[in-house]
Amino acid sequence: MKKQAVFFLVLGLSFGACKTGTDSPSGSLPFLGEMTFMTDANGRADSSVQALPEWRFINQNGDTMHSKNLAGKIRVSDFFFTTCPTICPRMSGQMLRIQERYKGDERIMLLSFSIDAQHDTAEVLKSYAEKLGADTRQWHFLTGEPDLIFELASAHGSFAEADANAPGGFAHSGALILSDRQNRVRGMYDGTNPKEVDRLMADLELLLKEPVEFGPKALELETGLHHE
Amino acid sequence: MNKWGVLALVLGIGLAIWAVLRIKPDSGSIARGEKLYELHCLNCHGEKGEGLGRLIPPIHRPEAYSDAELICAIRYGKKGELQVGGIVYDGVMPPNFQLDEGEIRDLAHFVRKKIKNCGDCQELELAEIPVFLSNCTLAQPL
Numbered sequence: 001m002k003k004q005a006v007f008f009l010v011l012g013l014s015f016g017a018c019k020t021g022t023d024s025p026s027g028s029l030p031f032l033g034e035m036t037f038m039t040d041a042n043g044r045a046d047s048s049v050q051a052l053p054e055w056r057f058i059n060q061n062g063d064t065m066h067s068k069n070l071a072g073k074i075r076v077s078d079f080f081f082t083t084c085p086t087i088c089p090r091m092s093g094q095m096l097r098i099q100e101r102y103k104g105d106e107r108i109m110l111l112s113f114s115i116d117a118q119h120d121t122a123e124v125l126k127s128y129a130e131k132l133g134a135d136t137r138q139w140h141f142l143t144g145e146p147d148l149i150f151e152l153a154s155a156h157g158s159f160a161e162a163d164a165n166a167p168g169g170f171a172h173s174g175a176l177i178l179s180d181r182q183n184r185v186r187g188m189y190d191g192t193n194p195k196e197v198d199r200l201m202a203d204l205e206l207l208l209k210e211p212v213e214f215g216p217k218a219l220e221l222e223t224g225l226h227h228e
Numbered sequence: 229m230n231k232w233g234v235l236a237l238v239l240g241i242g243l244a245i246w247a248v249l250r251i252k253p254d255s256g257s258i259a260r261g262e263k264l265y266e267l268h269c270l271n272c273h274g275e276k277g278e279g280l281g282r283l284i285p286p287i288h289r290p291e292a293y294s295d296a297e298l299i300c301a302i303r304y305g306k307k308g309e310l311q312v313g314g315i316v317y318d319g320v321m322p323p324n325f326q327l328d329e330g331e332i333r334d335l336a337h338f339v340r341k342k343i344k345n346c347g348d349c350q351e352l353e354l355a356e357i358p359v360f361l362s363n364c365t366l367a368q369p370l
Contacts, residue, residue, distance in 0.1 A: 085322040090271040093280050131282040167322075192271065 029178075029203055031215060032157055032185040051183040051218035053155050056226035057113070057144035060129050060136055062122040067183075067224070073109045074207050076200070077177045078191055079153045079160045081116035082128045085167045087174045091191035092132055094176065099139055101201060107181075107208065110139035113153070115160040115170050117146050148225040155225075157188055176200060180207050182218040261338025264331055268324055269339075277343035283319055285312040290344045298339060299357065300364035302332050329357040 033050035040046045054067045076098055080088040095110055102108045114120035120128075125141035134141075143149075146162065153160040153172070156179075160172035178187040178200055187203045190196040273279055277288035287293070292312055293301075305323035309316055327335070333352050340346045 083320065085320075087271050089280050089284055090274075092283075093274065096281070128283070133281040 027206060028210065028214070029180075029186040029206055032188065035216065036219065046217075048217040048219045049184050049215070051220050052179055052185065053152065053221045054224035054226075055144075055148065055152055056224065057142040057149070058122055060122055060125040060141040065140060065142065070109055071183075072181050072212070074107055074181055074204065075109045075111055075177075075179045075183075076204070077111040077113065077156060077179065078175065079113050079115050079149070079156075079158055079172050081114050081168065081170055081172075082120050082124055083116065083168055084170070087192050091174055091176065094191050094194065094197045095139070096132060096134065097194075097197060098176075098201060098204075099135060102204075103135060103138070105138075108138070108204070110134075112139070112141050113149050114141065114143045115146065115149055115153070115162075115172055117143050117149070144226075152225050157185055178203060178207070180210070181212050182215075184215070184218050257334045257337045258341055260331070261334035261336070262342065264327070264335045265338050265343075268327070268335070272321070273343075277339070279312075282315050282317065285310060285315070285317045287339065288343050288345070289313065290346055295336065295340070295352065296360050296363065298336055299332060299360040302327065302335055303361060304364055329361070330354060332361075333357050 031049045033052075035047055035049050037045065037047045052067075056064060056066045059065045076095065078091050078095060080091055082088075092112070095112065099110055114125060120143050122143065125143060126136075129136050129139070129141050150160050156175075156177045158173045158175045158177055160170065162169065163171040174190060174192045176189045176191040176197065177185060178189070180186050186207060187200060189200040272284050273287050274284075277286055279286035285292075289312070301321060302324055306321040307319070309318050311317075324332075333354055336352055340349055340352075
């Protein structure tokens with residue numbers, strides 16, 4: 001009991017320290033990627049945070065899409081598959097709510113990565129998007145090498161894998177992931193819970209007001225997620 | 229009022245209470261049905277049965293489907309073209325072989341009363357469920 005109390009105290013303090021450590025205006029979002037702290041040549045403390053890896057996948061129109069072309073955009077991403085018998089329709093419905101709220105806003109992109117490349121061809125994704133009522137100018141449905149998509153999910157702090165015992169053949173998280181204009185993860189939300197998605201949209205408002213250069217430097221990975 | 233009058237009145241009130249209790253929906257059943265709906269239906273059909281785009285049909289329209297169709301859909305799922313409110317759906321609804329007849333009744337209770345908002349529809353008796361199930365045309369596993 002005592003040990004637990006101490007543990008939570010330490011935990012609380014370290015969170016508190018993180019909050020005040022960065023020179024953030026009040027009400028800014030945390031950085032969820034791996035942080036590196038160092039001192040620069042002049043002895044000043046400096047920090048950087050891991051950015052999301054760049055990727056290249058096929059979208060619902062059959063076009064190759066490179067994440068570099070989305071540079072500078074705030075993104076909301078999820079990992080799903082079209083034949084998912086459990087939580088995906090709910091996640092898609094919540095993504096749709098976000099799209100309805102920010103329709104035509106070019107600062108924001110929605111990305112749904114299919115974790116079932118075998119079934120979810122570009123054609124299948126296109127039909128899914130149409131039936132859902134998604135505006136594919138702002139919302140892309142992507143497919144590609146499963147291992148790369150699983151890796152991307154884990155880089156987002158989410159989770160997806162093939163699992164014969166899971167309903168529909170895949171185990172995956174229902175998270176919607178919010179990343180900022182520098183491609184840094186800033187929030188994770190339960191995409192099956194409308195209240196959580198309300199919180200996502202409130203946080204998105206904060207990101208829209210935030211200067212682009214705000215916070216620790218984004219560290220780019222050397223290698224992106226795509227086949228040469 | 230003489231004593232026969234009083235007796236008749238008491239009897240009448242008693243009868244009325246008994247009748248109300250009999251037709252009052254079994255609230256325990258509806259509460260259990262709500263839990264089952266959250267577990268097995270809500271992700272697709274939504275909190276109020278509103279459906280999702282042209283992917284998943286709404287199920288809150290009272291006239292859209294019968295009790296028989298509801299009960300068969302719960303156990304055996306549904307696939308193929310289906311027209312609801314002028315929209316053609318062509319999705320797959322998974323079966324629920326794990327639900328027993330009592331659970332199917334609870335779920336159907338909840339869907340009729342709270343999703344379809346059918347205030348005056350008759351109660352489903354547990355004994356009716358196997359009869360409905362034996363008449364499902366979609367009685368092959370998907």
